[in-house]
Amino acid sequence: MNKTAEKILKILEEKKSPVSGEEISNILGITRSAVWKQINELKNMGYEINSSRTEGYELIEKTTKLLPYEINRYLKTDFIGRDIRYFESTPSTTWVAKDLCSNEDPKNLNGTVLVAEEQTGGVGRLGRAWFSPKGGIWTTIIIKPNVPIDRLFFVTMAGSIAVARAIRRMFDIGALIKWPNDIYIGDSKVSGILLELSAEADQIHYCLLGIGIDANVKPEDLQGGMKTPVTSISVENGEDINRAEFFATVLREFERRYEMIEEGEFESIVHEWKSLSLTLEKRVRITTPRKSFEGEAIDLDEYGALIVKKDNGMIERVISGDCTP
Ligand code: BTN
Numbered sequence: 001m002n003k004t005a006e007k008i009l010k011i012l013e014e015k016k017s018p019v020s021g022e023e024i025s026n027i028l029g030i031t032r033s034a035v036w037k038q039i040n041e042l043k044n045m046g047y048e049i050n051s052s053r054t055e056g057y058e059l060i061e062k063t064t065k066l067l068p069y070e071i072n073r074y075l076k077t078d079f080i081g082r083d084i085r086y087f088e089s090t091p092s093t094t095w096v097a098k099d100l101c102s103n104e105d106p107k108n109l110n111g112t113v114l115v116a117e118e119q120t121g122g123v124g125r126l127g128r129a130w131f132s133p134k135g136g137i138w139t140t141i142i143i144k145p146n147v148p149i150d151r152l153f154f155v156t157m158a159g160s161i162a163v164a165r166a167i168r169r170m171f172d173i174g175a176l177i178k179w180p181n182d183i184y185i186g187d188s189k190v191s192g193i194l195l196e197l198s199a200e201a202d203q204i205h206y207c208l209l210g211i212g213i214d215a216n217v218k219p220e221d222l223q224g225g226m227k228t229p230v231t232s233i234s235v236e237n238g239e240d241i242n243r244a245e246f247f248a249t250v251l252r253e254f255e256r257r258y259e260m261i262e263e264g265e266f267e268s269i270v271h272e273w274k275s276l277s278l279t280l281e282k283r284v285r286i287t288t289p290r291k292s293f294e295g296e297a298i299d300l301d302e303y304g305a306l307i308v309k310k311d312n313g314m315i316e317r318v319i320s321g322d323c324t325p
Helices: 003-015 021-028 032-044 068-074 093-103 153-171 233-237 243-262 266-275
Strands: 048-052 056-061 084-090 113-119 137-143 176-178 182-185 188-200 203-213 283-287 292-300 306-310 315-318 322-324
Touching: 003 021, 003 032, 003 056, 021 032, 021 056, 032 048, 068 084, 068 243, 084 093, 093 113, 093 137, 093 188, 093 203, 137 243, 153 176, 153 182, 153 188, 153 203, 153 233, 153 243, 153 266, 203 243, 243 266, 266 292, 283 306, 292 315
Parallel strands: 084 113
Antiparallel strands: 048 056, 113 137, 137 203, 176 182, 182 188, 188 203, 283 292, 283 322, 292 306, 306 315
């Protein structure tokens, strides 16, 4: 949103009653036709504004789009999301992030958030397509974590915890985490998380934390034909959620855990993850590129690996793969 549109929006929000084009043009020192042009911009961004010849302009309803301006109303972070880049539609926020990081020093992009209303080529774990229709929250957070490479899984854990906590806190819905990093409500997946990394030797250039959340995705737009049942927060909540407020909460919850990780507080993260786990103490089938086996998920170790007791009594430490109940 450009600065003039932002200023006009602020005036309309403060007045809470119709404001004439002349008054706005006097306050901002611009022509009435410039005011009219910006009002149309705001309408295109989804703000419902009444324009009356006699009374002027009145804000009727805020936009439901995930505009940075709307997210900022609720954002209480120090650095995550202080720079938010918005896309109406993009193939994948991950690809946009990769492009950005190859053109700018990733150090200067630490905490930058990309968010899209829809993705036309979303990518999920194990190279699977990730269906990303309108109504969801499709985001990539660029970070340059100051942690040893073997602790990077904690960044995804922080992401999963953040999404589960935000759902619980705002809607009192018992979201849980399925190892490695899926968020479930009941038997259905509501969010997936994917960490991509650019590193060499033991030096991390940057990490891209991709988070997909079926926030306000309508039941008919939830992808059918997936192996896992899927749901959205709005379906579980019974009505649409305020995505901007929810997203700002996720970012805040993530930042808190991320800071703990950088402080080396791994045990607390493991503890919290376990308290939100859907996987522990359950029978699971583990599928890795090399093998597949069943057993009971008995623990999560200090690196975030799943400890599975196989049916033959052997203990297996799983660091990646698919886990199904
Ligand atoms: C999964 O397979 O469960 C992880 C899905 C991660 C999807 C997110 S949506 C935002 C970002 N852009 C993508 O193309 N993928 C990630």
